[in-house]
Amino acid sequence: MDAPWSFGPTSVAAFILFIGILIFVHELGHFLAAKLFDVKVLRFSLGFGPPLLSFTRGETTYQVAVVPLGGYVRMAGDQPGEELDPADRERAFSTAPIYQRALIALAGPFFNLAFPVLCFFAYNLLGPQVLQPVVGFVDPGRPAARAGLQPGDRVVSVDGTRTYSFDRLRDLVSARPGEPVTLAVDRGGERVQVELVPEATVDENFFGKKVERGIIGIAPMRQGTRVAVRDPGRAPDSVRNGDQVLRVGNRPVEVKAELEAALRDRAGQTVTWVVARGERATAGDLLFAWPKAVVQFSVDVPEDFAGLADLGLGPAAEFVRSVVPGGAADRAGLEANDQLVSVGGEPVRTFWSFLSRVEEHGGEPVPVVVRRDGALRELVLKPDRVECVHPVTKKTKTAIDTGLGSGPLAEVPSCEALKTRQTLLSHWPSTVPPETGRARLSLGESFTASIRQTGTVISLVFNGILGLFSNEISVENVGGPLRMFKLAAQAAEIGVFAYLQMLASVSVNLGLFNLLPIPIFDGGHLMFCLIEAVKRKPLSVRTREWASLAGLAVILALVVLALRNDIMALGVF
Secondary structure, eight states: OOOOOOOSSSHHHHHHHHHHHHHHHHHHHHOOOOOOOTOOEEEEEEEEEEEEEEEEEEEEEEEEEEEEEEEEEEEOOTTTTOOOGGGGGGOOTTSOOOHHHHHHHHHHHHHHHHHHHHHHHHHHOOOOEOOBBBBBEOOSSHHHHHHTOOOOOEEEEEEEEEEOHHHHHHHHTOTTTOOOEEEEETTTTTEEEEOOOEEEEEETTSSOOOEEEOOOEEESSOSSSSEEEETTTTTTTTTTTTTTEETTEEEEEEHHHHHHHHHHHHHTTTEEEEEEEEOOOOEETEEEOOOEEEEEEEEOOOOOSGGGGTTTEEEEEBBOOBOOOOOOHHHHOOOOOEEEETTTTEOOOOOOHHHHHHHHTTTSSSEEEETTTEEEEEEOOEEEEEEOOTTOOOOEEEEOOOBBOOSOOSSOOBBHHHHHHHHHTOOOOOSSSOOOEEEOOHHHHHHHHHHHHHHHHHHHHHHHHHHOOOOTTGGGOOOOHHHHHHHHHHHHHHHHHHHHHHHHHHHHHHHHTTSSSSSSSSSHHHHHHHHHHHHHOOOOOOHHHHHHHHHHHHHHHHHHHHHHHHHTTOOOO
């Protein structure tokens, strides 16, 4: 569910600043280009309508107007059929050479497309909070495991390129499917080189299209101290599935390695465990809460203790927590509290690796090995193929449903609802957050990263616009001032980093939309310049007037569509 709308003073101020910056950047491009070519600028306006504030410097009046939903740079001779003062004829927009008029029209969108570089540069220099490039989990059977990567390894670089965040590490690896790469790894203060070849896998991009990327089988999340019963005959009677061990004796533990180390130090002794336990709560047939209670009990540690398996326990992340009645997992014979051992012959250690292994089989029946009551069982899982609605395209797509989790589904659910159902109470997630910290980038790294990030946003928005006009993406994604208000307010509430990112994204949207060949838009002016260059004479005043009216009709239709989507997003209908 979307966050509620808030129209408080802070939200209003965040929106006004947000839209003001974007308008100023756009109009500044037109203004500076006009000044460069000595075209007379009569008015520089932020907003439309009567001025709230204005002053004149030289030949130009600068103003802030009542309606802050746009702006304009008024130049001598920029209106079709305009009567020019003889003194202004040589400096009029209409009498300027074609290339100058084209560059003046292009300058506004160009500034909007260049402005994100500045936003991202500031973002990177300020040192944003990022996931550190530290290995938290290694998926068995993947390239990272075969190459010997270990939890706790800090990946310093990929083929000599510094990895200052886990996202940067993932991007570098994703771009190299099937190609050998060398990772420089800091392992407890020692620098080691790890060579591996990322597996090529097919994934979906933001628009639901299939793309190939490389994976090596690591994740930033760390394995916590939640445990589950692997072998009831050996496990302490007091342990319950999902217990999160907080202390062993007086020794606090946070991750699995610390838990096992504490138990090895007390081998052959009876030790007190303090655990946080979730109590099952239901409303009808629906599980809705697992409130925590702190429980204390004693555990006898074997003299030859080497790992949790010696206590008949295992990491809770490997165990099924809930199965949908009648779903694919239920039909296959999976039960709550089963330990997931392998899928298609490949070992699994978390619910997420289980899901990815199932999806790799494309929805076909796949052998699954589970451990139940200490014994291994071989089952065959045939996932259901479910039609769901993609969040961006709003079109139906076929997704795979394993039948794990809890909660009802609509007849044709959203893909987010399906994902939520599969993850809600389906497994015991780790309680240990990934390692985070501030990214420390040099000036050079900040600049190159800002170029790369801007290029990514431009590509994303450009493909989105193409998708809208080719009907691959729903027009429900077109937003207007209310949606922009919401985005600006939410970004401001999160902080300066989110605000800068949102400014960059919307600036690209504004720049690319203005380049569409629609009269009144800057792209329309560029189109007129191109036609004039081909015909070697300008279009008639009447033709330009009719074209402007047609362009205005298109813009009004877009405004109506955007407002309609904004109002629907309010949830009042």
